Structures are given as structure tokens and as C-alpha cells.
Amino acid sequence: MLSRREFVTLTCSAILSFSLPAWMVQKVLASFRESSENPKWGIVVDVSKFGRLSYEEMLKVVEVCRREHNIPVIEGKDRIHWIWLSKLSEIFPKNLSEKSRLGDVLVPVFCNHCENPPCVKVCPTGATFKRYDGVVEQDYHRCIGCRYCMAACPYGARSFNWRDPRPYIELVNPEFPVRTAGVVEKCNMCSERIDRGMMPACVEASKGAMLFGDINKLESEIAEILNSDVFLRCKEYLGTEPKVYYLL
Amino acid sequence: MSQFRMLVLCLVPLILAGSIAYYFQLTYGLTVTGMGREVSWGLYISNFTFLVGIAASAVILVLPYYLYSYREFRSLALLGEIVAICAIVMCMLFILVDLGRVDRVLNIIRYPSYTSVMFYDFIVLSTYLLLNIGVVTFILKGRSEIAKLLAVVSIPWAISIHTVTAFIYSGLVARSFWNTAILAPKFLASAFASGASMMIILGMITKKYTGLKIENEALLKLAEIGVFAMVCNLFLAGVEIFTSMYSANPEHVTHYLYLFFGIENYGNLTSMWWISVILGLAAVILLIIPTTRRDKVFLAISSTFILVSVWMDKGLLLIVPAYVPSPTGLIEEYTPTILEILISAGIWALGILLMAFAIRSVSRYKFVLYQR
Numbered sequence: 356m357l358s359r360r361e362f363v364t365l366t367c368s369a370i371l372s373f374s375l376p377a378w379m380v381q382k383v384l385a386s387f388r389e390s391s392e393n394p395k396w397g398i399v400v401d402v403s404k405f406g407r408l409s410y411e412e413m414l415k416v417v418e419v420c421r422r423e424h425n426i427p428v429i430e431g432k433d434r435i436h437w438i439w440l441s442k443l444s445e446i447f448p449k450n451l452s453e454k455s456r457l458g459d460v461l462v463p464v465f466c467n468h469c470e471n472p473p474c475v476k477v478c479p480t481g482a483t484f485k486r487y488d489g490v491v492e493q494d495y496h497r498c499i500g501c502r503y504c505m506a507a508c509p510y511g512a513r514s515f516n517w518r519d520p521r522p523y524i525e526l527v528n529p530e531f532p533v534r535t536a537g538v539v540e541k542c543n544m545c546s547e548r549i550d551r552g553m554m555p556a557c558v559e560a561s562k563g564a565m566l567f568g569d570i571n572k573l574e575s576e577i578a579e580i581l582n583s584d585v586f587l588r589c590k591e592y593l594g595t596e597p598k599v600y601y602l603l
Numbered sequence: 604m605s606q607f608r609m610l611v612l613c614l615v616p617l618i619l620a621g622s623i624a625y626y627f628q629l630t631y632g633l634t635v636t637g638m639g640r641e642v643s644w645g646l647y648i649s650n651f652t653f654l655v656g657i658a659a660s661a662v663i664l665v666l667p668y669y670l671y672s673y674r675e676f677r678s679l680a681l682l683g684e685i686v687a688i689c690a691i692v693m694c695m696l697f698i699l700v701d702l703g704r705v706d707r708v709l710n711i712i713r714y715p716s717y718t719s720v721m722f723y724d725f726i727v728l729s730t731y732l733l734l735n736i737g738v739v740t741f742i743l744k745g746r747s748e749i750a751k752l753l754a755v756v757s758i759p760w761a762i763s764i765h766t767v768t769a770f771i772y773s774g775l776v777a778r779s780f781w782n783t784a785i786l787a788p789k790f791l792a793s794a795f796a797s798g799a800s801m802m803i804i805l806g807m808i809t810k811k812y813t814g815l816k817i818e819n820e821a822l823l824k825l826a827e828i829g830v831f832a833m834v835c836n837l838f839l840a841g842v843e844i845f846t847s848m849y850s851a852n853p854e855h856v857t858h859y860l861y862l863f864f865g866i867e868n869y870g871n872l873t874s875m876w877w878i879s880v881i882l883g884l885a886a887v888i889l890l891i892i893p894t895t896r897r898d899k900v901f902l903a904i905s906s907t908f909i910l911v912s913v914w915m916d917k918g919l920l921l922i923v924p925a926y927v928p929s930p931t932g933l934i935e936e937y938t939p940t941i942l943e944i945l946i947s948a949g950i951w952a953l954g955i956l957l958m959a960f961a962i963r964s965v966s967r968y969k970f971v972l973y974q975r
């Protein structure tokens with residue numbers, strides 16, 4: 356026969372093992388509901404305009420981001436990038452011929468702020484999440500540093516703080532948090548600026564080669580361009596629905 | 604028990620070295636490992652994956668013994684449960700040392716995310732650990748009917764810990780090397796192969812150094828299960844390679860090319876892959892031929908071959924190629940650092956020590972074993 360203690364233990368575990376999954380299913384279902392009235396921010400990169408910038412002007416786009424977000428300058432395997440320059444042939448290898456004149460054009464590459472972000476789906480603590488306005492954001496204070504999101508991101512947009520970043524930051528911007536060692540970070544589409552009604556720093560520094568706007572709003576400039584021109588998005592076939600558009 | 608003391612004396616320095624190495628990792632960050640921006644998982648996660656398999660494979664002993672009353676597995680089933688407990692403890696340690704902010708690990712419970720496979724993996728691993736601790740405790744208390752109930756309940760959990768672990772990888776659209784449905788069945792096959800081999804070796808050692816009675820019949824049965832699972836494992840590996848290579852989807856092919864031959868001077872996993880295949884095939888041949896299977900020495904050798912082969916195949920050969928080349932086409936290789944190896948060795952030493960202590964104390968409960 357069971358003793359009283361064993362009976363109580365077994366009953367409790369039985370109740371838990373049934374109620375816990377039910378509660379989880381409910382939570383998952385709730386996460387699917389989403390409002391369509393919110394803005395949905397997107398960025399258009401005008402490849403030909405950007406290609407006409409001088410190399411210094413292109414680097415400026417990377418530099419302003421670095422200064423705005425306290426991104427450390429580290430070489431080698433520990434490097435951290437939010438936005439970087441890449442050849443068009445490298446991000447769209449399937450859309451360009453091998454000798455394409457466009458292949459060597461440099462373009463800015465950064466987080467695509469996917470509508471279906473694989474990184475958000477896999478994060479075990481909700482440290483990375485999609486905001487109401489579609490920005491994929493990282494909580495540096497909740498991240499446990501498991502790097503599952505880095506495995507899940509098809510774009511290599513995420514970096515991990517393999518060491519303390521502070522010694523590698525030249526001038527700390529007190530407006531933005533400096534990360535600790537052991538957390539993941541990424542482009543946040545300058546959500547801290549968006550919330551103050553400003554444009555992302557890279558867009559501002561791009562001399563019109565990049566456009567920022569609400570892709571949900573029909574009368575916005577960005578929606579106008581997306582509805583009338585041909586654009587490419589990185590690895591569209593994966594179904595992640597990037598919100599960064601490369602205009603050709 | 605002088606041999607036991609020798610074992611402890613060998614393991615303790617390793618544990619100490621691992622702890623010191625971990626102190627360095629805590630101080631300087633994960634930069635002391637070979638992992639980097641492009642290859643962001645390495646030796647720790649490799650060992651984790653392998654050990655989840657070892658933990659899950661206790662089921663090959665538990666299922667025949669408790670469900671089909673296969674009496675020969677009487678003492679081995681208890682060993683299997685102990686191995687499962689130790690393996691899960693090691694798994695959890697490997698995850699802990701891999702975390703960037705280990706101080707925040709409880710965030711997994713405080714802010715659970717129901718869309719993350721890792722959360723479910725945490726749940727099934729903890730449940731399986733608790734169930735096995737329950738089984739062993741109740742056996743030692745002599746409450747075999749409750750032990751049996753818990754053991755039977757633990758069977759689906761054993762399958763699910765390894766399935767969910769496979770889902771961690773196969774659910775990622777970004778990593779075409781992992782993104783295949785065959786990963787979970789292959790994990791189970793290789794787990795049963797490595798688990799059977801581990802139990803054969805452990806059974807031989809236990810038989811020699813403790814009073815625990817383990818029949819040769821049981822070890823041979825385990826060898827049969829192990830070789831069958833290993834054949835399944837190799838078959839599933841072949842199926843995956845054929846599908847990837849023949850359909851020639853470049854995103855799949857490039858990882859295999861890297862594994863088989865290396866890409867442009869980068870190929871530090873190539874020899875490991877070939878060794879893993881050759882060891883696996885050799886073990887299968889040795890275990891299929893009845894004369895070599897019944898020979899104790901050959902049985903031990905082929906079991907070791909399977910263990911090593913699966914450890915490679917489900918470790919570095921599974922994790923690293925998914926990152927090389929990276930989704931953006933970069934090729935950056937991974938080599939574990941000395942500190943990383945020391946930490947891993949320390950965790951292994953701790954697990955083996957735990958196992959040795961548990962087996963030694965259980966072997967003194969002989970009377971319990973024969974009452975079951």
C-alpha cells in the first residue's frame with residue numbers, strides 16, 4: 356500500500372503534469388493574436404544610390420551606429436557587428452550573375468527585423484522579442500547567453516559578448532546601455548530613437564540612400580516605393596519575411 | 604577497494620583542473636574558448652548532445668526489464684538508471700558552463716518562453732532526472748512496486764528527452780545541416796548504440812570490481828541491441844547523405860563537402876569524420892560475427908569503438924559543420940582551446956566519479972537486488 360506521503364506526492368505530480376501543458380497551450384495561442392493598427396517599421400536600401408557614395412561616406416553609416424550604441428571595436432572571432440558593409444554578390448548570390456557589375460557594390464547589412472523572426476521563437480527566456488511596431492529587440496538584462504538565437508538567425512545578424520566590451524569602446528554614449536560580457540546583442544533599428552520620433556542613425560547618415568518608414572501606412576514614402584519598384588530581400592525563401600528591402 | 608581509491612585519485616585532480624579553468628572562463632568570459640561569432644556553439648554543446656543520448660539509452664535496459672520482465676537485466680537496469688542520473692547531471696553542467704550569464708540561468712523558469720524548444724528540453728530533462736532519482740530511491744528502499752511504476756513512466760520521457768534535444772537543432776531554418784526530420788530518429792539510434800556500449804563496458808568493470816552479479820547473457824544481449832542500433836544509425840546517416848548529395852541542394856551539399864574533404868584548406872574535421880565512420884563500421888563487423896562478439900576482449904574493443912565513433916559523430920561532427928560555412932558564406936573554423944577541454948574533462952571526471960560512488964554504494968545493497 357501507498358503511504359500518505361507517497362499518495363500526496365503522486366497526486367500532486369499527476370495534477371501538475373496535466374495542468375501545466377494546458378496552461379502552456381493557452382499562452383502559445385495568446386501569443387498569436389496581434390493588432391494590425393500598429394506601425395510596422397521597415398528600411399529600404401537604394402542600392403544604386405548607396406553605391407554612388409564614397410567609401411568614407413559608406414563607413415559613416417557603420418560609424419554612427421557604433422557610436423550611438425556603444426559597440427566595441429574587437430578584431431577576430433570575438434568581433435561584434437550591428438551593421439556592416441558587404442558585397443551585393445555575397446548577400447544575393449542567387450540573384451546576380453558571376454560577372455555582374457553590381458556584384459562588387461557595397462551595401463549595408465544589418466538585422467532584417469523579420470516578421471517571423473526565428474531568433475524570437477527560439478529564445479528560452481523571451482530576452483529577444485518583437486515589439487508592437489515590428490522591431491526585433493534584445494533585452495540585455497534578461498539574456499542568459501545561451502546563443503540559441505545565433506544558431507537560429509539565417510543572416511548572422513547577432514553577436515555575442517565573448518568578453519567585457521567596455522575596454523573596447525572609445526567614447527561611451529551615456530544615453531545607451533553598455534552590455535556586459537556573456538549576452539547577445541544586435542541591431543535594434545534604433546528603437547530608442549524611433550520612440551523619440553527620430554529616424555535610425557544609419558538612415559540619417561546615409562544621405563538619402565536608405566529610407567525608413569511605416570510599411571503598413573499606404574501614403575508613406577516607403578510604402579509608395581515598395582508598391583511600385585522591384586526589390587530583393589535576404590533569403591526570402593526561408594519564410595522569415597524580412598523588413599529590410601534592397602531596391603535595385 | 605584500493606582500485607576504487609586509485610580511480611578517485613585519478614579523477615579528483617581532473618575535477619580540480621576543470622574548476623580552475625572554469626574560474627578563468629568566469630573571469631574573462633567565453634572568449635577563452637574556441638567559439639566565436641561564426642561558430643557560436645562548440646565542445647560543450649557537443650558533449651551535452653552526446654550525454655543526453657547516454658541518459659536516454661537507459662531505456663534499452665529499463666524497457667525489457669520492467670515491461671517484459673527480462674530477468675537477465677535485473678542488476679543492469681539499476682546501473683542504467685544510475686548512469687542516466689549521472690549523464691543528466693553532466694548534461695546540465697555542460698549547459699551551465701556554456702551559458703554567458705550563468706547567474707541568470709533561472710530566467711528559464713522565471714520567464715518561460717513556450718515557443719522555445721530549449722524550454723521544453725529543460726522540462727523533459729528535469730522530469731526524467733527526477734523520475735530516475737525516484738526509481739533508484741524506491742528500489743533501495745525496497746518499494747519495488749512504486750519503483751516499477753516510475754520506471755515504466757520514465758520510458759516515454761527517455762524517448763522524449765532525446766527527441767526534444769534533436770528538435771533544438773532540426774527546428775532551425777537557418778542551419779540546413781540540422782534542418783532535417785531524420786535528426787531525431789538518428790539521435791535515438793546512435794543513443795541506443797552508445798548507451799549499450801557504455802553499459803557493456805560499465806557492466807564488465809562492475810562485474811570485476813564489485814560483488815554485483817551481472818550475467819554474460821545480459822552483456823551479449825546488450826551487444827545485440829547495440830549493434831542493431833548502430834546499423835540503424837549508419838543507415839540513417841547514409842540516407843541523409845544520399846538525400847543531400849543527390850538532390851544537390853547547395854545549402855546542404857556545402858556542409859557535407861566541408862565534412863568529407865574540407866573547403867579550400869579549411870578541413871580540420873575531415874579526419875575526425877573518416878575516423879568516426881571507420882570505427883563505426885569496424886565495430887559493427889566485429890559485433891555481427893558471433894565468434895568475436897562472444898569474445899570478451901573483442902566485445903570491449905568494439906564497444907569502445909562505438910562509444911568513440913558516436914561521441915565524434917554526435918558531438919563536434921554534428922555541431923560544428925552546421926556553422927561552416929556560415930549562413931552568410933563565411934568560413935571560420937573551430938578548434939577547442941585547452942581551457943575548454945579542461946572544463947569538459949572536469950565535468951566528465953565529476954560524472955564518472957558520481958557514477959563510481961553510486962555503483963559502489965548500490966553494490967552493497969545486494970540483498971535488495973535479489974529481492975526484486
